[in-house]
Amino acid sequence: xxxxxxxxxxxxxxxxxxxAAAAHAVTPDQLQAEYETIARKxxxxxxxxxxxxxxxxxxxxxxxxxxCATCHTAKPVAEGRHARTGNIIRPLAxxxxxxxxxxxxxxxxxxxxxxGDVLGRGCTAQExxxxxxxxxxxx
Amino acid sequence: xxxxRKRLLFDLTVWITSSLLAFSLLAIDxxxxxxxxxxxxxxxxxxCGSCHVAFPxxxxxxxxxxxxxxxxxxxxxxxxxxxxxxxAEIGAFLAANAGRGEGxxxxxxxxxxxxxWFQHEHxxxxxxxxxxxxxxxxxxxxACHPGAATGDFNEHAVRLPR
Numbered sequence: 001x002x003x004x005x006x007x008x009x010x011x012x013x014x015x016x017x018x019x020a021a022a023a024h025a026v027t028p029d030q031l032q033a034e035y036e037t038i039a040r041k042x043x044x045x046x047x048x049x050x051x052x053x054x055x056x057x058x059x060x061x062x063x064x065x066x067x068c069a070t071c072h073t074a075k076p077v078a079e080g081r082h083a084r085t086g087n088i089i090r091p092l093a094x095x096x097x098x099x100x101x102x103x104x105x106x107x108x109x110x111x112x113x114x115x116g117d118v119l120g121r122g123c124t125a126q127e128x129x130x131x132x133x134x135x136x137x138x139x
Numbered sequence: 140x141x142x143x144r145k146r147l148l149f150d151l152t153v154w155i156t157s158s159l160l161a162f163s164l165l166a167i168d169x170x171x172x173x174x175x176x177x178x179x180x181x182x183x184x185x186x187c188g189s190c191h192v193a194f195p196x197x198x199x200x201x202x203x204x205x206x207x208x209x210x211x212x213x214x215x216x217x218x219x220x221x222x223x224x225x226x227a228e229i230g231a232f233l234a235a236n237a238g239r240g241e242g243x244x245x246x247x248x249x250x251x252x253x254x255x256w257f258q259h260e261h262x263x264x265x266x267x268x269x270x271x272x273x274x275x276x277x278x279x280x281x282a283c284h285p286g287a288a289t290g291d292f293n294e295h296a297v298r299l300p301r
Binding site: 117 | 278
């Protein structure tokens with residue numbers, strides 16, 4: 001391949017990687033605002049997110065053997081451990097791990113997986129927002 | 140006669156030198172392979188390595204990786220789905236670097252730990268160690284292979300937890 005073409009392709013690859021990363025980068029505030037917009041559509045009576053409700057949701061088993069706390073601990077400023085593999089899970093609370101809730105695609109990926117495993121269904125935007133409110137209340 | 144002897148000596152020197160060179164090159168190559176025995180891909184490492192060690196593609200044949208990638212929503216009791224783009228990239232990487240799969244056992248989900256190769260390699264590990272709280276599961280490579288996360292499964296580095 002001619003070097004000019006190769007250079008063009010590598011520039012293209014870098015640009016597309018950057019734009020993909022930029023599309024997912026958010027602040028926890030922006031993420032909460034996105035969930036609020038969806039929650040208002042899902043439930044017309046939406047009355048805000050609650051850290052207390054999020055804490056209870058996080059620590060309850062919802063008809064399965066697992067709760068969120070099983071792997072993430074009941075106060076996730078601490079490191080957790082995967083219930084099956086024993087893998088270390090870095091803290092979920094932004095106070096202990098600033099990377100959390102800054103990548104919307106990553107957040108959605110894990111909500112999809114973990115809500116399925118713990119609840120046997122997807123989480124509502126209300127539930128997601130409550131859990132994030134709880135995690136952001138920890139320090 | 141004198142010239143012939145000189146010639147012979149020269150040939151012998153060349154032969155010995157080139158053999159030594161060839162052997163040292165082979166040794167360097169073997170060392171490089173043992174240090175980095177597996178292929179690498181950033182998406183595979185990030186996605187497959189987030190709940191367990193990113194198991195080297197050579198440990199299962201392509202057909203088994205294909206089955207695993209097709210059932211990520213029911214991945215050993217957990218949902219491990221990835222987005223379509225990542226799935227395609229990881230699937231292609233696994234297929235390209237898969238093992239040949241001699242002596243594998245195919246029942247239910249493909250498990251590296253039930254292959255005859257794995258059983259043979261780990262036959263001498265006492266059951267008490269495998270079942271200990273530090274190991275929990277035979278799939279917890281890093282419990283005994285400190286370099287597992289970076290693909291180093293060198294036998295000499297193995298440390299059995301007490």
